[in-house]
């Protein structure tokens with residue numbers, strides 16, 4: 669079966685590189701959650717996308733803050749960018765999204781993969797959310813399907829469905845740059861975990877190989893970096909060629925079965941992310957908090973002995 673969306677993504681990247689039609693990318697790294705937020709813009713029209721924003725959250729006090737997000741807003745205003753997209757590569761389990769705050773201040777349509785509905789169904793059950801919590805993705809403005817166009821100003825863009833870490837993961841290819849969420853990490857760190865509800869190591873391998881079929885020079889922008897042993901700096905940009913040559917989990921030559929065995933063994937050693945409970949409850953609602961109770965306070969729940 670030919671992969672028509674992938675073929676279009678490859679053609680788009682080759683054309684973008686030939687014409688120099690490439691987005692400018694500025695990244696902001698949140699050391700508390702190891703998350704890279706990317707702001708990509710078309711240098712001609714200044715139309716821009718914010719990809720995977722972070723709301724500061726202190727789990728001890730339950731207090732949120734927009735300190736980090738406001739730095740991004742300052743950069744966008746200073747550069748005169750026009751935000752057209754607020755993009756989530758998936759429903760994150762390690763940080764709260766700041767998309768509603770950024771959208772309020774800057775606009776842009778909030779988009780995520782259409783399989784968010786599966787994630788909402790799974791976590792809606794886990795958190796015993798009431799009927800006020802819609803499981804139809806209606807908290808988002810756009811639900812992306814594989815192969816959908818995601819243009820940014822004069823730059824063409826395409827969304828690729830890359831499930832495995834979660835069912836709803838999407839990669840966004842804009843010009844020559846691919847924003848790949850939680851699939852691959854830096855070559856010396858490997859790949860994203862695949863053991864959350866709905867995750868699947870075999871699916872993750874296939875998604876990763878799909879991304880690695882993009883041209884070797886394709887710029888890859890990652891969602892996280894944790895530094896690898898022996899490395900002192902956080903890094904969130906690499907290329908397809910570097911991943912194929914050196915990724916410790918999925919360099920060229922690693923078979924699907926080898927990857928699944930390795931990924932599954934590693935996942936069995938990992939604890940749940942520190943902010944999983946608050947993150948998922950907020951992010952499954954498009955970054956919005958649950959409705960306030962009758963005293964006006966909003967609460968997050970913690971299901972005991974469930975995950």
Ligand SMILES: [Fe+2]
Nearest residue numbers: 759760761850
């Ligand atoms: Fe994630």
